[in-house]
Amino acid sequence: MSTATPSKYADPGKLNLIRTGIAALLFVIGVAWVAVYDIKVYDDPRSITWMYDLADWNWLIGFGLIMVALVIAANKGTPLGRGRGIVIGMLTCFLVGLVWIVLYYFTSNDPDFPLFSDLGQYNLLVGIALMATGFVYATKWE
Numbered sequence: 001m002s003t004a005t006p007s008k009y010a011d012p013g014k015l016n017l018i019r020t021g022i023a024a025l026l027f028v029i030g031v032a033w034v035a036v037y038d039i040k041v042y043d044d045p046r047s048i049t050w051m052y053d054l055a056d057w058n059w060l061i062g063f064g065l066i067m068v069a070l071v072i073a074a075n076k077g078t079p080l081g082r083g084r085g086i087v088i089g090m091l092t093c094f095l096v097g098l099v100w101i102v103l104y105y106f107t108s109n110d111p112d113f114p115l116f117s118d119l120g121q122y123n124l125l126v127g128i129a130l131m132a133t134g135f136v137y138a139t140k141w142e
Contacts, residue, residue, distance in 0.1 A: 016077050016078065016079075019072060019075055019077045019078050020073070020077075020078045020079065022069075022072060023069045023070070023072040023073040023078060023080075024069070025069075026065050026066075026068055026069035026072065027065070027066055027069035027070070027073075029065055030061075030062045030063065030064070030065030030066035030067075030068075030069060031062070031066065033058065033061055033062035033065060034058075034059070034062035034063065034066075034115075036048070036051070037051060037058040037059070037062065038114065038115050038118055041058070042118055056122070059119060059122055063126055063129065067129050067130075067133050070089070070093065070133045070136075071133060071136050073089065074086070074089060074133075074136050074137045074140050075140075076140065080137075081140060086137050086140050086141045086142075087141065089134075089137040090134045090135075090137035090138050090141065091134070092134075093130050093131065093133045093134030093137060094130075094131055094134040096130050097126075097127045097128065097129070097130030097131035097133075097134065098127065098131065100123065100126055100127040100130060101123065101124060101127035101128075103116065104116050104119075104123035104124065104127070108123075
């Protein structure tokens with residue numbers, strides 16, 4: 001006689017979908033925020049004045065939304081939050097953070113390199129934040 005034991009990862013299907021959707025939406029909004037600010041507003045202040053008035057806070061808002069999305073995705077209720085997803089999310093955050101910092105150091109003297117030249121020293125913060133997000137995944141790894 002075999003009795004099925006409930007999985008410790010059991011979570012209602014709607015919660016999985018909602019949490020995953022929120023993480024994906026925040027990630028897309030964060031990427032779009034950074035892209036709009038870097039491509040449109042940074043070069044032409046008259047295009048979106050309220051965003052231009054936020055100045056460097058735009059970087060924090062955009063990249064902050066991306067990091068929050070990744071942290072939400074580290075929850076066991078999402079595909080990236082269980083099983084192999086933890087390892088994939090953790091290693092991806094570590095590697096992307098490391099590559100971000102290395103690329104910044106190689107391109108810091110090139111004013112034509114987009115985003116990296118606009119962010120300046122904030123590139124280090126972005127890379128370290130990505131690696132810190134990898135540690136959030138690492139704490140979920142069993």
